[in-house]
């Protein structure tokens with residue numbers, strides 16, 4: 255549905271895909287100053303949830319814990335309502351801040367990387383899935399291009415596609431549009447909102463851009479700063495379909511202001 259921002263799927267808020275209870279984490283180098291202290295939050299099937307917080311408050315660290323790259327110092331993490339074990343590595347699709355496309359590999363070869371690690375399906379099957387997804391993501395015909403031949407927005411879409419190929423219904427997207435210019439970012443928002451429904455994924459998204467958080471999310475969590483405090487939640491009750499000029503509407507402006515105020519209150523030292 256081009257030019258619109260409709261997500262027909264209902265978020266049921268029944269099945270918890272991610273559930274974090276009183277989770278804390280400290281890096282070994284600074285064991286007495288935990289990055290995350292007693293964090294609790296939940297993400298339900300089909301939701302788009304953003305994590306917002308000041309730089310260094312531990313957003314990427316929390317992603318790494320959910321993805322299985324780090325283990326919590328204390329507290330509980332449940333994925334798909336099952337207590338998460340060290341075996342979760344590779345089961346959660348995680349897109350880090352940089353696109354990390356390998357420059358010497360074509361788009362197709364980059365997108366086959368998750369398959370090379372898992373090899374749970376045939377190469378022909380995954381290749382045809384990549385070609386089909388390239389078409390669905392507006393990138394038809396670029397499978398033999400190299401990353402340096404693509405625009406910033408195209409590279410991010412390829413990195414997103416590679417994340418999808420990892421499989422599973424849960425995507426962790428760490429500031430995927432942070433490095434893009436304003437116009438490209440807006441195009442990416444339109445694009446993402448258009449394909450979300452088709453993809454039928456649950457998304458946890460990190461951003462520093464408060465408008466982006468309001469435009470895309472069903473809910474937003476504000477993580478406390480290093481000085482401590484609790485996680486705050488904002489329900490984004492804007493109707494869907496959403497559209498790019500929504501940021502001028504009164505409710506959008508109110509939510510944006512509420513988010514900014516809470517962010518300030520939550521992180522002020």
Ligand SMILES: Nc1ncnc2c1ncn2[C@@H]1O[C@H](COP(=O)(O)OP(=O)(O)OP(=O)(O)O)[C@@H](O)[C@H]1O
Nearest residue numbers: 281282283289307308309310311312313314315316
């Ligand atoms: N491997 C590491 N070893 C020690 N400290 C680390 C390590 N990785 C991150 N940190 C520290 O942990 C804190 C949280 O980092 P993290 O990247 O999770 O924050 P963030 O909220 O994602 O920041 P940003 O918004 O700037 O990306 C920072 O103070 C960072 O310096």
